[in-house]
Amino acid sequence: MNRILQFIKRTASHLNTDSDAKLLSQKDFLCMFLFIYLFTLLAFYRLGNNYAPSTSYSTDTDNRDIVLDFGDYLDIGSISIFLGNLNTRHFSISAFNEVTGAWEICNGDTIAESVFAWNKIDVNYRLRYLGIVSTDDTAILNEMVVQSTDGSILTPINAEEYSALFDEQYMFPDDKTYLDSTMFDEVYHGRTAYEFIHGITAYETTHPHLGKILIALGILVFGMNPFGWRFMSVAFGIFIVPLMYLFAKRLFKSSFIATATTCLLVFDCMHYTLSRIATIDIFAAFFILLMYYYMYQYFTKDALYRSQQASRTDLFPPKNVALPLALSGISMALGIATKWTGVYAGFGLAVLFIWYTITHFPKKQVLRLFGFCCAFFVLVPLLVYVLCFIPVVGYEQYDNLIDKALQGTISMFDYHSNLEAEHYYSSPFYEWPFIWMPLLDANDTVNASKVSSVSCMGNPAIWWIGILCELYVFFRWIFKKDKKAGFLCIAYLAQYVPWMPISRITFIYHYFPAILFVILMMGYTMLHIKEHFSWGKRAITAYLLVAVLCFFLFYPVVSGFPVDKEYGLRLRWLKEWILVL
Template sequence: MKTNKPLFTMQVLSIVPPLLFIVIYVHSDYTYMAIAIILMVLIGINTYRYMKNIALIRYSLLLILVASFFIYAFNGLGSKETPQNYEVLHYKMYPVATFDFNRTVQIDQMCYYIGIDKKVQFSVEYLSEGTWKKFHTYKQKFPFSFRWKCVDKNVTTSKIKLHVTKNQMMLNEVRFSYRGKPVLYKTDKKYLNDEQNISIDTTYYGGMFFDEIYHSRTAYEIMHGINVYENTHPYLGKLLIIPGIELFGMTPFGWRITNVLFAGLFIVMMYYLAQHLFKKRLFAFSSAFLLTYSFMHLTQSRIGLIDTFGVFFVFVSYYFLYRFIKEQKLSILLWSGVFFGLASAVKWSAVFAVLGYMMIALYLLFSRYPLEKRFMGYRLLMYGVLAYGLVAGAVYLLSFFDIYLQTGSFQKIVDYQFSMYDYHTKLVSTHSYSSPWWSWPIDYRPMCYTREIHGTLFRSITAFGNPAIFWMGTVALFYLIYASVKKRTLESVFILLAFSGLYLPYIFVGRLMFIYHFYYAVPFMILAIIHMLKDAMVYFPKYRQHYFIYLAIVALLFLAYYPVLSGYEVPKVYVDYGLRWFPGWWL
């Protein structure tokens, strides 16, 4: 039975959290309940076999972790039904659209779904006693895209008209209602009332929020050959959003799903890098477990942004770099360069990884690590330039192929680079959720992407760290410094330098920053934690059970904070008195 105990404990840790999640958050969904029953049967059988000292039924712990993450991530990810047809309305048309009710009716709400807002301004007027009166005026404060907006105003009228006063927009649907019941109309525009079966949802579930209005909108524009709105980051991230839109339409589910899939694959890569680093299945499982129950990993993966792609590619690049050091095959180093190029083609934040690559190379040279002759001395640096300069650079340039296909001009690609550079070097702005680099590991100020309060109910989506990971990770990083100096093992130095390369450059970044910029370094903080706990199990064998207690605490905090990570609606009192531990935690 003793030989079964670690395996049994890992199985419990892999099954119990998703089981609790289903019971707490999605107990009314029959599919999830079926999954819960299967999990209960499996854990029940293995509990019996463990008690009877019978060999346990083995299953893939990694597969359970990835499946668990998908359960958490896909729950309430986004609607698969939003208006798809649209009319292009511009200021040269007058009136742009007329809504005729054929009789005098009462209206207390107008809802409309805008697809692409080209810095539009428009006004809505209603006919009252032969006079047109103001109903609603829209002036752009930000690029309001692919979401519903509702305006409450009680009027009596027989006709309403919409007039674009500046620029143009893609308008998908217009609805009127009185006391919650639809008020039907006729219009000369074919596609403004042709999808009446689609429900109105003004929450994150039914439309774009935060920077989705830039990245996911731009993905749609690239698909349809429209001049792109967002050109502050490279192209690849937006291209990776497109497959989801092609499969599920221009819906929240469609523009978010590829992020979730990459995040699930990320857990697999975490397992394999940890397996190479620590050589034991327990520590590989634990590393993947911590990533699965990382707050920031879940939040970032459920939004139609591009960060998850970049973090994934950087991590895979380091995976191949470590394999290169151990196996010393040039092809593996070149694969590391390919993924670095892909990461840079998503977001320039990935370029900071170069610092980590350089420090690791210097460590290998000055520590006299046993390299093959062809990789010794200056040759290692030359191969590094080949992988991270030429190969990565070629991959980066190829990611802009769409610009070249549309324009036939290489100069347009060059102009795009200068446009990005100008934006990031000249950005001067303030934000209540901004935070300095030193505050990220201690979870000083979370980044709230959206929050809504309806009476006593509260929903929000917030990026920050699982305290059990971030706070333990801060301690682990100091231990890693000690271990790197004292023992100088490749594993400790590799993790420390990879983390440092992705984190320390922010000390010198003068522009506005947020805690989600720390996302790139979080995977290596997790590896630092496992490295420290691995050593602790050697030094303090009597406390081995505390290792699993720590993992359980991580999962329990994840389940407790899930509502504010995902937009799940809960009583506001639960957030105020149960989750907001510090005044600066604006969840």
């Protein structure tokens, strides 16, 4: 444990640029360690299989047909195909009639849709020879499992002719769930990460690419399997935990409130879910929180610098002021290179920086600071953004990397501005704080009574109470002119307001970067309760217990843990909630 605590101390010291290193006590390090350890256990438990079919069989216009011989007439119930990286493949399934000498269609136009997932195709036919014809120009099949009508696995006698299709039969799961397959947008981001690694034409080009590059790192280490493509999401979900603690401790100067605030993050259902799915949102959220953490450091460092007049030098900005400002810009660069929501965060940073700098520095120093920021908030983000296009294959002809990035950016803008799509689980911005429409990422039947469900939603005990805390913090900013409250409000609004005019479909997870600042607002509110009421600490502790219990109440339907369907139905607190099917 001592080694782990030392590692956390070193990591925290890199985030903390205090020269006196007095921000955190031994107690703080211990609290951070416990939260990291707890969330790590929660996030990695049943994350996904560390194996998946990897050898592949390809079809094309000259090799469309797969003919399987079972040696005798058998009742074939279904075929399950684990697709490679090409989605929505079409097949025609037929049986050979030895009497007539003709092929009889069993299922003439069937589709396997999901990449890196098991796709079941019903056959329900008695036959010896099974014909599977790919009607697309090309298809990539990683494995095929044939089952009888009673569910037993059948191996054709000519399996060696299609060895890549029948060499990993042991990987076929008894019940198809998120543990062995992609879910929701993993079919875009996880797939594209795989394509980056193999130099294949990228499928998902509607977002900047740093997040998919990060997902690819997990795949390189652990393989193209559920554990591999989700690993980096878990890592960044864990990274947010100590970052939230550091931010809360810096804001509120209280270990108790920093602990309470971090507890809310650890037991928020959406933080948990987004940390366990191979999408880019958890990366973007981490970088957004990080850029605001360093911007707030810039304010506090400058205040300390001003209080030590004797230590002033001709060098401006001084190192201890310039460093957090530079790190904020670098964090913003990483955020924008992950998702354009980083640009929204950048607007908030600009408001905060200009507001503080103009009111605290003479004109000459303001100009120097603005010049300094041009490098770290303009040039560095542009450089990182362009570099993240290096692994992308598939754009039209381009002259150089800058032209490639420009074409990609125009393509992204056209996609998002012209997107006309509908989705049952979509929801407008004004519904997000109330958790009006959770998003069902995965739902699979385990048996007659149990389901495995992964719902993306907030913890009601946190999100609903958070609305009241938001109102209190806004009140403190507007009517009490509290600058700390103003900082939190501006950061929150920067993540929320830009979504209001968006006409394309949106989902509740788009609210997650904003909820990070709601949790900090809750910390602000808890601090005031603690300071103004003798019963404050007891009330806060009791509330935290309720929030933790609420998390575990919803745990089965946000984690994919098999649960009675009836249990999931009883959690339908609002009429729009569909947490299990």
